Amino acid sequence: MLAHKQLGAFINAPVSVHAAGVYYFTGRPGTILPFRHQRAGQFLIAAPVRDSNGRASIHWVWLSGNEFTAMPWKMTPENIAVLMKAMHGAPYGWGNFNFYNDCSAEVRSLLMPFGIFLPRHSSAQVEAAGRVVDLSHKNPQMRIDYLTRYGKAFTTLVYIPGHIMLYIGNTTMNGQVVPMTYQNIWGLRPNHANSRSIIGEAVFFAVTAFLS
Numbered sequence: 001m002l003a004h005k006q007l008g009a010f011i012n013a014p015v016s017v018h019a020a021g022v023y024y025f026t027g028r029p030g031t032i033l034p035f036r037h038q039r040a041g042q043f044l045i046a047a048p049v050r051d052s053n054g055r056a057s058i059h060w061v062w063l064s065g066n067e068f069t070a071m072p073w074k075m076t077p078e079n080i081a082v083l084m085k086a087m088h089g090a091p092y093g094w095g096n097f098n099f100y101n102d103c104s105a106e107v108r109s110l111l112m113p114f115g116i117f118l119p120r121h122s123s124a125q126v127e128a129a130g131r132v133v134d135l136s137h138k139n140p141q142m143r144i145d146y147l148t149r150y151g152k153a154f155t156t157l158v159y160i161p162g163h164i165m166l167y168i169g170n171t172t173m174n175g176q177v178v179p180m181t182y183q184n185i186w187g188l189r190p191n192h193a194n195s196r197s198i199i200g201e202a203v204f205f206a207v208t209a210f211l212s
Contacts, residue, residue: 008035008043008070009113012086015067017047024049029083030109041065072115080154083110084182092186092200103163106184106202122164140209147179179207
């Protein structure tokens, strides 16, 4: 369906959208725009621009295939890696402050180019999932063991109240297999502590019982 609508998404960041030396705006993953033509690895996109009267007008701008792609983009590990490479390290933005993502906006923006439209809030994103496994009654190590064994890389969302992340596979730490996630996180609150360790950006993060 999306392929027939000629809609596309940004797959790199930041992308300066401009023409004839005039800057229009900065594109980022999570932004969808129509396009008119596709040729030689380029897309002619419809860029909304504010005119002198304060009204929106359409300017047609060419973007490269490294910046923009037709939707739905094929969901492969390679394509997901392209997006994560572009997005990781970006600052955390409460409620998309300064156009930066919080946890749910990060997951939503990451999956959008593939034609997966998640709700905006983390609790609603979990409710929209095709299958939900509630492990809230299990202890942290049991939850981690379940994710390590049954998680599906790049498609399993991990939710705790107020936060959401994407499971991307397993890794080995200190001789132990642990699940790895991609997430935009503000900070960690260690068990039995009144302080918080601030991270404040999109990161690749291993999940261990110590941090659960």
